[in-house]
Structure formats: structure tokens, C-alpha cells
Amino acid sequence: MRIDLHCHSTASDGTDSPAELVRNASAAGLDVVALTDHDTTRGHAEAIAALPAGLTLVTGAELSCRLDGVSMHLLAYLFDPEEPALLAERELVRDDRVPRARGMVAKLNELGVPVTWDQVARIAGDGSVGRPHVASALVELGVVPTVSDAFTEEWLADGGRAYVAKHETDPFEAIRLVKGAGGVAVFAHPGAGKRGRTVPESAIAELAAAGLDGIEVDHLDHDADTRARLRGLAADLGLLVTGSSDYHGSRKTVALGEYTTDPEVYGEITRRATGAFPVPGAGGI
Structure with missing residues (x-):
């Protein structure tokens, strides 16, 4: 069973439409794929309508967070997309994206x-x-x-010459909101140091105590030593370990299913979720 729990579509910054994403996931031999666009669930309906037989869709989102000045992302799975508190927070983050991008354009012009x-x-x-x-x-x-x-200090990395901050959710609040919406929370690529500063392990322990369910370990931005360290940390903290491609279509070189999640971990995620259920494919459109 091949399970990829972190993918993006044109609903955020991927290059495949939601329908193309699920068709490509099926063609890549995946059994389960998660659609986790940034701070939005707008692509879910299209993906579900096009879902091929034999492929199961996990609905979710990748939430933009910041802890002590460090940007981090939280993968939220199988939450109720209409739960008011989490919906309001996602909209607040999304509404800040346009002025932020305009600000980066202005800095680049300068x-x-x-x-x-x-x-x-x-x-x-x-x-x-x-x-x-x-x-x-x-x-x-x-x-x-x-x-x-x-994504370097010369251009768009955190603190870079053309970087502009945006509204980002406190991760402890994000975990509370995801849980309140019946979802499961996993820290995305926590050791991706080439993207900028990373959250210290002591903070991950605090997030685990606050209800974090897991950490994404098998990821393109983690080398072998980082994966081993994160696996040990997850074992110490009782966290689930996931793996996924963080697929963005042609915007990144990683392929669908290049990194995957163990079926037993996937089963535990579905058991913990109460806000939504995985959607089995019915043949698509």
C-alpha cells in the first residue's frame, strides 16, 4: 500500500489542478493521496469529483504557523472544513497573502x-x-x-532582501483549532534547515504535549542523519512518523510517491480523526 500524505495543487502553489493531481497520483501507483494546499480546502471538491477508482483521498491543508520568529508548517488532516474557528483562522491567513506578495514585488523592484x-x-x-x-x-x-x-537570503528566504512577513498562526493555537475541528496535526518537514531557521527539539516536545500527533520525517529536505534524529525524537515523544513527497507538480523536482507513509501510521491517523473521513475513489469524471 503506497501512501503520500502531502501534496499541493493549483488551489495553492502546485502546478497540477486538483483533478490532475488525483489522476497523476493514480498513474503513479499510489493507493492513498492527501491534498494539503496552503491554508485552503478549495481544491477538495474538484479532487473528489475526479477521484479514480482504487485511489483514496485524504482531505487536509498545510497551515502557516510561526513560533518564536521561526516559520513552520502544520499538516492538518481530516478536519471538518466548515468548523467556524479553524475556518476563520484559515481565511485570516489567506487574506494576508495578496498584500504580502505585492510587498515582495515592491521590494524586488527596489x-x-x-x-x-x-x-x-x-x-x-x-x-x-x-x-x-x-x-x-x-x-x-x-x-x-x-x-x-x-529561497535564499539574497531573495525570498525568511529575512531575505525581498522577504515580507505575513500573518501566521501560533502553532499551539493551530493544534487546538485542528483538534477542535476533529482533525489530526502533523509537523511538516521540521528539519528542513535549508529553508531557514528550524524549530528546536525542545519546542517540538512542547507541541507534542499540547496535542501534536506526528512529525513528517521522510521528506526531500531531510538528509539521512536528520531522518534518523527525527525518528528517535518521535519515538521519545510518542509521535507518529509520516513520509510524503510535498509534491508541487513541475514547480519542484520531487515525484508523487517518492516518499511515503507506513500503512499502520495512516490507519492510526484515520482512527484519530473525527472531522472527516478518507474518500474512496468511484471512477472520477
């Missing part, structure tokens, strides 16, 4: 980069605009060779 808001908006399309869309604009202009190369 640095002599001729990026425009119209260019970024075109790249984002109907998705929730974010740094990857600005990074893609820099690639189009030949400023950097890849999206990943834009």
Missing part, C-alpha cells in the same frame, strides 16, 4: 528586478498566491535558475 504584480498574479492563477509564485516569476525573468534558488 532591488532592480523588473517583476510585476500582473506577472505574479498570472502565475498564481486561481490559487492562493505565495512565495513560490514570486519565485517562479524570478525564474521566468532569468534572475535565478530554479524556484529553490529564489
